[in-house]
Amino acid sequence: MTSLHVLATGPMVTVQDRGRPGLAHLGVPRAGALDAPAAALANRIVGNDPDAAVLEVVLGGLELRAHGGCWVAVTGADRAHASAEWLAAGATLRVPTPSTGVRSYVAVAGGIAVPPVLGSRSTDTLAWVGPPRVQPGAVLPVGDPTGSPRSVDTPRPPRRGPLRVRVGPRADWFDDDALDRLCATPYVVSADSNRIGLRLDGPALPRRRQDELASEGMVLGAVQVPPSGVPIVFLADHPPTGGYPVLAVVEEEDLWQCAQLRPGDEVRFTPARAGSTG
Amino acid sequence: MHLHPVGRSAVLAEVADAAEALDLATWARSARVAAVEVVPAARTVLFDGVDDPVALAARLRGWRPSGELPAGDRVEVPVVYDGPDLAFVAEAWGTDRDGVVARHAAVEYVAAFCGFAPGFSYLSGLPPELAVPRLESPRARVPAGSVGLAGGWCGVYPTASPGGWRLLGRTDATLWDPERDRPALLPPGTRVVFVPR
Numbered sequence: 373m374t375s376l377h378v379l380a381t382g383p384m385v386t387v388q389d390r391g392r393p394g395l396a397h398l399g400v401p402r403a404g405a406l407d408a409p410a411a412a413l414a415n416r417i418v419g420n421d422p423d424a425a426v427l428e429v430v431l432g433g434l435e436l437r438a439h440g441g442c443w444v445a446v447t448g449a450d451r452a453h454a455s456a457e458w459l460a461a462g463a464t465l466r467v468p469t470p471s472t473g474v475r476s477y478v479a480v481a482g483g484i485a486v487p488p489v490l491g492s493r494s495t496d497t498l499a500w501v502g503p504p505r506v507q508p509g510a511v512l513p514v515g516d517p518t519g520s521p522r523s524v525d526t527p528r529p530p531r532r533g534p535l536r537v538r539v540g541p542r543a544d545w546f547d548d549d550a551l552d553r554l555c556a557t558p559y560v561v562s563a564d565s566n567r568i569g570l571r572l573d574g575p576a577l578p579r580r581r582q583d584e585l586a587s588e589g590m591v592l593g594a595v596q597v598p599p600s601g602v603p604i605v606f607l608a609d610h611p612p613t614g615g616y617p618v619l620a621v622v623e624e625e626d627l628w629q630c631a632q633l634r635p636g637d638e639v640r641f642t643p644a645r646a647g648s649t650g
Numbered sequence: 651m652h653l654h655p656v657g658r659s660a661v662l663a664e665v666a667d668a669a670e671a672l673d674l675a676t677w678a679r680s681a682r683v684a685a686v687e688v689v690p691a692a693r694t695v696l697f698d699g700v701d702d703p704v705a706l707a708a709r710l711r712g713w714r715p716s717g718e719l720p721a722g723d724r725v726e727v728p729v730v731y732d733g734p735d736l737a738f739v740a741e742a743w744g745t746d747r748d749g750v751v752a753r754h755a756a757v758e759y760v761a762a763f764c765g766f767a768p769g770f771s772y773l774s775g776l777p778p779e780l781a782v783p784r785l786e787s788p789r790a791r792v793p794a795g796s797v798g799l800a801g802g803w804c805g806v807y808p809t810a811s812p813g814g815w816r817l818l819g820r821t822d823a824t825l826w827d828p829e830r831d832r833p834a835l836l837p838p839g840t841r842v843v844f845v846p847r
Contacts, residue, residue: 393699396687397675398834399764489828499768499809501828541654541662587765589689589696591660613691613765621657644658 374440374514376480378506379464382433385506387484389425392492392501396589396612400501403494404608406567406631407475410448414479417445417456419519424483425493427506429476432469436478437462442514443481443521449473449632456481456521473632482515497567498609532629534642535605535622540595541588542617545581550619553577554595554603555641563635567609569596570630572639576601577619590614593622595641605630653707660698661706668762668774670715671695672838677713690763690838692772720760722839727806729755729797729844733817735785739799742782751846753780754818759804761840769808769826771836776802788814795820797844806836 378385388411391404405411411426427434432449438459447454449470459465459480467476486493486503495502506512534555543551559574577597590596594606596616605622606614607630622630623644633639651674652664665671668690675690678697683706686699700706731751740750759773781802789812792798796807798815805815808825821844825835836842 393686395768396689396696396698397764397838399766399768399770400833490833501768538657539655541656586692586694587763588662588691588694589687589698591656591696591698593657611765612689613763618656621660623658 374438374442374480374482376484376512376514377437377439378508378510378512379435379437380433380508381506382429382431382469384430385434386428386495386497387425387486387503387506387512388428388494389423389492391494391608392490395490399499399612400490401496401498401609401612402592403492403496403502405477405494406608407448407477407628409628410475410631411477411479414445414447414454414477415483417447417454417522418443418479418481419517419521420479420481420483421518424479424515425486427478427484429467429478430474432467432476434465434467434476434478436465438465439511440514443517445479445521446476447479448476451476455523474634475631480514481517481519481521485513485515496609498611532632533626534640535626535629536644537595537620537622537641538644540618540620542585543619545579545585545617546597546619547578547580550577551643554620555643558638558640559603561633561635561637561639565633565635567607569607569610570605570633570639572603572605574602577603579617585615585617587613587615590618591621593624593627594618595620595622607631651710651713653710655703656696656698659700659703660696661700661703661710663695663697663710664693665695665715666693668692668772669760672720672760672762673715673718674710674713676720676839677716678710681709683709691765692763720839720841722761722841724841724843725836726843726845727797727821727823728847729819729821730847731819733797733819735798735816736818739782739816739818743780750818754804755844755846759842761836761838761842763838764834767808767811768828769834769836770805771834771838771840771842773804773836773842774802776804778802782816784814785816788812792817793820795822795825797821
C-alpha cells in the first residue's frame with residue numbers, strides 16, 4: 373500500500389476534505405478545505421472522488437517522500453493551473469512557500485486515507501475534531517486510486533474580486549447605512565486570521581443596539597461584528613453558535629479568496645446582485 | 651415567529667425562548683424540512699443549507715408551538731459535588747453545601763441546545779431565582795466532566811477548556827465521544843438528572 377512520509381512541514385499542514393456538515397446542533401464545526409475550489413481541482417486532476425481528502429498546506433514548507441509511486445497534484449496559493457505529476461517510489465515532493473496567496477492543496481490519487489471521524493477526514497482547528505494536524509515524522513496512508521489522472525481541467529477563478537455580501541439576520545442592529553459602509557471602504561486583513569475567521573482592520577461599523585445578543589446559530593461566511601465594530605468573516609472552523617450580531621453574509625463562491633488573503637492584503641465587500649447565483 | 655434571511659441559503663427563525671426553539675427544531679426534524687443544519691439556540695433556530703429559503707419560510711409559518719415538554723431520552727449523570735464554587739453558590743442561594751446539592755439534583759433539566767464545544771449542552775430547568783453570575787474572569791483550565799452553572803443554565807464540560815462557569819462538582823460520564831453512535835451524551839431534547847455520588 374502506498375503511503376507518504378512527512379519529512380517537514382511549514383507553519384501548518386492539515387488533512388481536509390469537504391468537511392462534516394449536519395452536526396452544528398451538537399457543537400461541531402463543519403471544517404473542510406478553506407479554498408474548496410482549489411482542493412476540488414486537485415482531486416479532479418488526480419482522478420479522485422470529490423470527497424477524497426487532501427493536504428491543506430499553509431505557506432508551503434511541506435516535504436513528502438512517497439513509499440510506493442503515486443500521482444499527485446498541487447493547487448491553490450499562486451497556482452492558477454496545475455497538472456498531475458508522477459511521484460516515483462522514494463522520490464520527494466516539496467511544496468515551496470508561495471509567492472502569493474496562503475494555502476496550497478496536495479491531492480494524491482486514492483486520497484489521504486487517515487481514519488475518518490464523524491464521517492470526515494477534516495481537521496477542525498477550533499475544537500480539534502478529526503485527525504491531528506500533520507507533523508514531521510507522520511506516515512500518511514494513501515487509498516486505492518479510483519480514476520485516472522487528467523491533464524486538462526478548469527481552474528477556479530484565479531483572480532480575486534470584492535467579496536459579494538447579502539444581508540445578514542441582524543442588520544437591524546446597525547445604523548441604516550452599515551451595509552453601505554461595509555462596502556464603501558477597504559479593509560485590511562489582520563495577522564490573527566486563521567481557519568476560524570478572517571479578521572480585519574478598518575473602520576468600525578456603528579451599532580444601533582448595544583444590548584447583548586443571545587447565542588444563535590452562525591453560517592459559513594457570516595460577517596460578525598463584535599463590540600469593537602470591526603468585522604470578522606466566519607470561515608470553515610467557525611463556532612456553530614455565536615453571540616455577536618451578523619450584519620452580512622459572504623457568498624459561498626467568494627469564500628475561497630479568504631483562504632488566500634495574507635495579512636496586510638486589502639479586501640473589499642460589494643452587494644451581491646439579487647437573484648445572482650454566483 | 652420572526653424569520654430573518656441569512657445570506658442566500660439560510661433562514662433564522664426567532665421565537666420566544668429556548669423551549670420554543672427546541673420545540674421548533676424537534677418539529678422541523680420530524681417533519682424533515684429541507685435543511686442541512688437545524689440549530690436550536692437560546693431564542694432562535696437556524697436552518698442552514700437550504701435550497702429554497704422562500705419555500706422553507708412558508709412551511710415554518712405553518713408551525714405552532716406544541717406547548718408540550720420534549721420527550722427525549724432521560725439520562726442520569728452521576729456527580730461528586732466537590733466543586734470550587736460550592737461555597738459561592740451556597741451563599742448566592744442562601745443555603746449550605748447540602749442545600750445546593752439537594753436543589754441542583756432535584757431538577758429535571760432539558761438539553762436546550764449545544765454550543766461552545768462539541769457536546770457541550772446548555773441545560774435548562776433551573777428556577778430563575780437560582781441564576782448565578784459567571785466568574786469575573788474565566789479559569790484558564792476547567793477539567794473535563796466539570797458540572798457548572800452560568801446564569802440560569804447548567805452545563806457539563808465535555809473536554810478540558812478555559813471556562814467561566816461556577817463549578818459545583820464533577821462527573822466521570824463521557825459527554826463526548828466521536829467514536830460512539832451518538833457522539834454527544836446530551837443532544838438537544840435530552841432530559842437530564844444529576845445523581846449525587
